[in-house]
Amino acid sequence: MQYGARIAVIGAGPSGLYAAAALLASGQPVGVEVLDRLPAPYGLVRYGVAPDHTKMKSVIRVLQKPFGPVEFLGGVQVGEDGIPLDVLREHFHAIVHATGSSVDRCLGVPGEELAGSHGSGAFVSWYCGHPDHIGLSPRLDHPGVVVVGAGNVALDVARVLAKSAEELTGTDVPDAVLDALRGSAVRDVHVLIRRGPQHVRFTPAELRQLGELAHADVLVHDDGLLAAGVEELEDRRQRQNLAMLVEWAASRKPTGKSRRVHLRLLRSPVRLLGTDGRVSGVVIERNTVDADGRVVGTGELETLDAGLVVRAIGYDAEPVAGLPFDERTGTVPNVGGRVVRDGVPVPGAYVTGWIKRGPSGVIGTNKSDAAETVAALLADLPDLTAPAHPQPAALRAALLAHGIHPVDWTAWLRLDAEEIRLGGERGAERLKVADLAAMLAAAHGAQVSP
Ligand SMILES: Cc1cc2nc3c(=O)[nH]c(=O)nc-3n(C[C@H](O)[C@H](O)[C@H](O)COP(=O)(O)OP(=O)(O)OC[C@H]3O[C@@H](n4cnc5c(N)ncnc54)[C@H](O)[C@@H]3O)c2cc1C
Ligand SMILES: NC(=O)c1ccc[n+]([C@@H]2O[C@H](COP(=O)([O-])OP(=O)(O)OC[C@H]3O[C@@H](n4cnc5c(N)ncnc54)[C@H](OP(=O)(O)O)[C@@H]3O)[C@@H](O)[C@H]2O)c1
Structure with a gap:
């Protein structure tokens, strides 16, 4: 051959x-x-x-x-x-x-199509400077945000929203993203976990990181479930998650930090509310979990004030x-x-x-x-x-x-070098070029603006 x-x-x-x-x-x-x-x-x-x-x-x-x-x-x-x-x-x-x-999965609840409701694929792509999503302009002018899901992506999204722009200045996020986060009015990030503490899919290191945020208190809402005692788990990572949640539920109170991340166990969104075509709140339902680990709604509803909803419930x-x-x-x-x-x-x-x-x-x-x-x-x-x-x-x-x-590889290396140069101007290791035309220009050797 x-x-x-x-x-x-x-x-x-x-x-x-x-x-x-x-x-x-x-x-x-x-x-x-x-x-x-x-x-x-x-x-x-x-x-x-x-x-x-x-x-x-x-x-x-x-x-x-x-x-x-x-x-x-x-x-x-x-x-x-x-x-x-x-x-x-x-x-x-x-x-x-x-x-x-x-492809972002859908929740299948009414109101999901409202402006201000995003899948984590799109939302994460926005803050990561993906050229397909630079125009997302998520609504950060409202104090409440709802993040749906109990995986690591939900924690990433909650953490990024709970950090100050200054904490992200040294990272590769595009300037436009940093500006949006600098102007953020977000105060309460509600993470909706549809099942119990033994079912969360977090990596313990990610969960721990959430508890160490400089400007956000982490509060566990568990209806007293954790204090009552949860069965011992076989999986080491699940045990570590559980231990952290038990400790936080008992000891974490608001300390006056400017933001709060609420971990809401046994809660699902049932409807997104809208005002003028935009998300203004989320109706949530308390769940129980049956013996097979399946979610069963109790019919008990409450409404969370929210201008932004990010569903971090997986992909296709x-x-x-x-x-x-x-x-x-x-x-x-x-x-x-x-x-x-x-x-x-x-x-x-x-x-x-x-x-x-x-x-x-x-x-x-x-x-x-x-x-x-x-x-x-x-x-x-x-x-x-x-x-x-x-x-x-x-x-x-x-x-x-x-x-x-x-x-080709040489052209990518030129774009790579340009991102590193732009990062240096901001004191970061790299600054992503998110605009596709600018990426191609940099790949051909042009200097571009951030
Ligand atoms: C938000 C998020 C955060 C994560 N964070 C971590 C983390 O911190 N640590 C960790 O260990 N894991 C993390 N993961 C998991 C990890 O990223 C995945 O396991 C891994 O990226 C999957 O690799 P992949 O190659 O299958 O897909 P991808 O990484 O998605 O790569 C697919 C590639 O295919 C290209 N492509 C798609 N369609 C076409 C097409 N039609 N033609 C040409 N090219 C195409 C895309 O542009 C992309 O470059 C994270 C996942 C997500 C969603
Ligand atoms: N730092 C890291 O290592 C890192 C960071 C990010 C991502 N990752 C990895 O990337 C992969 C993808 O992460 P992910 O967070 O997208 O997926 P994931 O770990 O599968 O978590 C998805 C979550 O969404 C919930 N969910 C699904 N459908 C729902 C619905 N209709 N309503 C409410 N909740 C729903 C699931 O709950 P149920 O359990 O009840 O189904 C689960 O908690 C994972 O393997 C993750 O570990 C790793």
Whole structure:
């Protein structure tokens, strides 16, 4: 084979980059190209991990390692409005889909469509400077905010809203986001946890961080449940969460800090209230949990004053045109990373990361996940059909024919350097360039304004 097997990885998030690294490390004669719809790599590490989690973001040093031998083709949307999958298939022996889960799930309650009601995907993308969401302009002119969910994303959102702009100045958030947070009138952030303290999905380190906020008191609203004693839990992380919640419920009182984060256990939103088309409050219901851990509403209602609602209740993947999709799980059906249609493998099609297993797991989880997929692909390698156009130049021509001018690794490094330069002006390690045109200009070597 003149070029060895050519493999495309679609998505430059953790799973795609772990897959690229595993392919490279295999020692097999494979040429790997990583395509991403954005001019910047790293997926949710760049656009999801909270800006104040700077240590976590340093995983980028590991993720970038394959580039060089592995090519980066940024700004390449695969599918609608980009390069169709069918066209891409003519250039590669195999395609690893690593496009994540970017669709916000809905609560399915009345009023969800009101202005000021956002999914965490959109809201987090806004404060992380994602080019698709710079125009979100969340309503921060109201003292009350409701965050729905009991996972780490809910905690990230609550923490960012409870911090002062000064606490985030040293992070990579765009200036516009910092300005919005500086003008924030938010005082009370209500986190709605639909089940009990034994069911929260927080990482204890994230929960602990919430309790250490400089400008916000954390208050646990548990209807006396924790004082009455909750069964001992087997899982260590759940035990740690529970211990913290028990201690906070007993000891944390308002100390006069300017903001408060309310952890409201056994509460669900049943309706968002609106004034002039905007969220003005949330009707919530007290729940109980049955023996199987299922939520049962009690019919007891109260209303929280809120100008902003963020639902952090998980994500679905965007279906990939040309591949099967399981609407129930929001994933592409697969066996060990091999895409299957009606139980039969689709030749040359693989998945890894959130689109493979659903929207759960930390960055590191994607490493073993990608290893499994790559092992399947390498086992199939001898039987993969050679593509019609295996030459790299043919792919470039096909992209150009679709009006796509990819941002290569060198161009990304220019954008990277520009963000670091802009960060230096603010005393931060980096300042994200969020405007797509400005990102592309910086990738071509221009200095841009923050
Ligand atoms: C808000 C949030 C915060 C998180 N914080 C942490 C944390 O602090 N620590 C931690 O360990 N884990 C964290 N996680 C989990 C972690 O980010 C995920 O496990 C991981 O990013 C999933 O990797 P992925 O590669 O499957 O998807 P993603 O990271 O989403 O990457 C998918 C990539 O595919 C690209 N793409 C999508 N569609 C297309 C297309 N059609 N064509 C081309 N490219 C496309 C996207 O642009 C993106 O770059 C967080 C998750 C979220 C949602
Ligand atoms: N620092 C970090 O390590 C970090 C930071 C952010 C994210 N992550 C990871 O990224 C993944 C995704 O995080 P996530 O927070 O989006 O998801 P998650 O951990 O799955 O949490 C989702 C939460 O939403 C709740 N929920 C779902 N549907 C609901 C509804 N209709 N009404 C009310 N609540 C509802 C769930 O409650 P039930 O349990 O009752 O279903 C759950 O508490 C996780 O694996 C997480 O650990 C890690």
